[in-house]
Amino acid sequence: MxxxxxxxxxxxxxxxxxxxxxxxxxxxxxxxxxVNRVSDTVSQNLTVYKTDVVATYYHDKFNGRKTSSGERFDNAKYTAAHKSLPFGTQVRVTNLTNGKYVDVTVNDRGPFSKKLEIDLTKKAFMEITGNKNYGTLKVKIEIIE
CATH class of the missing domain: 1.20.5 (Single alpha-helices involved in coiled-coils or other helix-helix interfaces)
Structure with missing residues (x-):
């Protein structure tokens, strides 16, 4: 007891x-x-670089290949190719149709077409597209400072 x-x-x-x-x-x-993401709470300075331009995304066949910056390409990351922006530049790409945006880092050169302004990784592109069947989007590009 x-x-x-x-x-x-x-x-x-x-x-x-x-x-x-x-x-x-x-x-x-x-x-x-x-849970707060740092990007949600810290105000960012954005400078409009170009608006009403066309974005596309990389084909899966580029996975694992070296980019122009020397990094290995990974379609599951948030990176992009641009013709002239310096490597390491962070940009916000906004879909002009639905207002969704994604922040990516430039680590490659391209796209090599006069009609296209920026190549996004598939992950970044699919995050902002409204229709998974389209391969291009009208976007606004802003530089994150």
Whole structure:
């Protein structure tokens, strides 16, 4: 009986303490699920580079090949090819049809067509397109400073 009483008391204490949620313990504000991305909270200076230009995306066959900057191309990253912007330049590409945008880093040269302004990785392109069947988009390009 003497061994059962402390064990019962311990279980009762554990039960009572576990019944308090993070919501009530911390005054109604649970901090366990608060996630902020740095890019959401830090204001960025954007300079319009070009607007109403055409973006496209890389074919999967380029995966693993070296880019003009010497990096290995990865269609699952947020990078881009541009004819003249310096390597390492971060740009925001905004779909003019739906307002969705993506931030990418220039690490390659291209596209090599007068009608096209920027090549995005497939991941970046698919994030801003409204229709997965289109291969080009009208976009605005802004330099992130």
């Amino acid at each position: 003497k061994k059962v009483l402390p064990l019962t008391f311990l279980l009762l204490v554990v039960f009572v303490l576990s019944s308090f949620s993070a919501h009530t313990v911390f005054g109604g504000h649970s901090t366990a699920f608060v």
